[in-house]
Amino acid sequence: MTTTEAPLLAASALHVTFPGRRGAPPARAVDGVELTVGRGEIVALVGESGCGKTTLARALLGLVAPTAGTVAFDGSPLGRHARALKAYRRRAQLVLQDPSGSLNPRHTVYDAVAEGLRIHGFPGDERELVARALSRAGLRPPERFFLRYPHELSGGQRQRVVIAGALVLDPELIVADEPVASLDASVRGEILALLLRLRDELGLSALVVTHDLGLAWNIADRVAVMYLGRIVETGPVEDVLTHPQHPYTQALLSVLPESPGDPVVLSGELPDPSRVPGGCRFHARCQVLASGEADRAGVADHCRTQDLPVLAGGTAARVACHWAAAVGAGA
Template sequence: MTLLEVEGLCVRFPTRRGLVRAVDGVDLTVEEGEVLALVGESGCGKTTLARTIVGLERAQEGTVRFEGKEVRGRGRARPMRDYRRRVQMVFQDPTGALNPRQTIYEAVAEGLRVHHMGQDEERRVADALSRSGLRPPERFFTRYPHEVSGGQRQRVVIAGAMVLEPRLLVADEPVSSLDASVRGEILGLMRNLVDTTGVAMLVVTHDLGLAWNIAERVAVMYLGRIVEVGRAEEVLQSPQHPYTQALLSVVPEAKHVEQQILQGETPDPAAIPPGCRFHPRCPLYQSGDAEELGIAQQCRTVDLGLAPIANDHVVACHARA
């Protein structure tokens, strides 16, 4: 069943250089109990998308539906409050995500108090800590964040999210600030939480290997738009969008494909190219293949949406349409 449904979502920021279109018409769904990895270069808008889904940014256009009901309104409205409990977030840097003056117990219990789940608070906190791998939990109650390791801190943040019994966990680069040695452990913990509690997870990452390890489905984002979505093995083993292909070709494990180094920087989200937003960097377009296929004109002028090419595999590319 579909848990989260994002449709036509646009988030824009006015800046001195003009209007930045960080999220520019995103369609995305998260199914119950699945892990969806959202991948893309830095600056492609994936973090903004995640923050908007959690309700930290306001979308100018589009809708977010959760369990079939549209999420709107400010923090005080009752449905929003309920939504804030059922969708939790995990940040990249656990050191910054914990108040240095709060004990670990306080950090985990805070959410419970906000949502009036204070009955048998201590048991709930202990339970969340031990399920996040901090055992025995009582030993961590009175400690401060600076007294535990980076990996343990991220476990505290995860416990603080899971204690609210969410349906969806949005994790923004959950392991990229951690030591390589504990990355696997934290990913294992997250996968385990999905399998045991049925929580769904949206993992924002720039690391395709991570997506491969943890996700059922992968969504590829480029310059404010999703350009390819599908089952992880399909997207990662037979990528259809030239951008996905280029991303994958530079993964060290991918020996069988020729490396494609994309030309140029990520274009400016304040000045998104017309037509297919990827065409100025597209190897297919640059090599003249698009011209041969007779679609070059479309690439330059027609902005296209996602179209299905196979079961559950959608791509936004004129060459695959």
């Protein structure tokens, strides 16, 4: 994507809150997010379980209504009425984590892939379109899979059927939520290679939601690291994963097998999104603050008391961290 070209998908000042339980404050699952996905670009949205990344992905697809902010697709704000959402979902498709749960065990592969065509009244020869989608997803010859049921397929084959069900409508964007989390290591590589090939051959854009920075390294052009409802670091994947600026990103990277240093063990659990701490939302678990490095940089009080601005969208490398800003300014 060039700097002058409008992004295919853009979230602006996006918030999603859910009512609190038993009188608790509302849970701020997505708490001010700016995020873009360019045409033909793969963006990885990374963070631990509970950080809000799946809620953000669902809001971007119109499956969850934002409390505030906007989602725009191809330059136009996403409408909330049924007809607009149906038209949008023909152009933007979701690929879920668990292919076994995504596929109806009573439907054949053919019916599973053809379902989207029937819902949207997609023009063309149904059999030919289903065969083309299965072939694009790597199930060849496609006719051999038409009458099979999900239980007759391997995990990798089931995930390919789910991907074929998304591809059959010729979407411009795929949102893949942990697309290889339930697969064996050898099959994971095949599915990631498939997503890259679809981007190269079809110009497909993708937002890949994952907790695995190793996966982001292998597939993404750009990465956005999410913590407690906000993007805390973003930029080209090489920049972020080679020179991480945010302590949270550094901690996530430290547990990868190829990481040169010792793993960073974060203290405590991810805070409750209905009780987001003041100051930097990561400060209660931050290894830089705990070690005294933030104090030596003169920003420890800021970390505990001063909130950080929402990171702007776009392709540039950005980080929301008092310590990183102080160290960078002194470099």
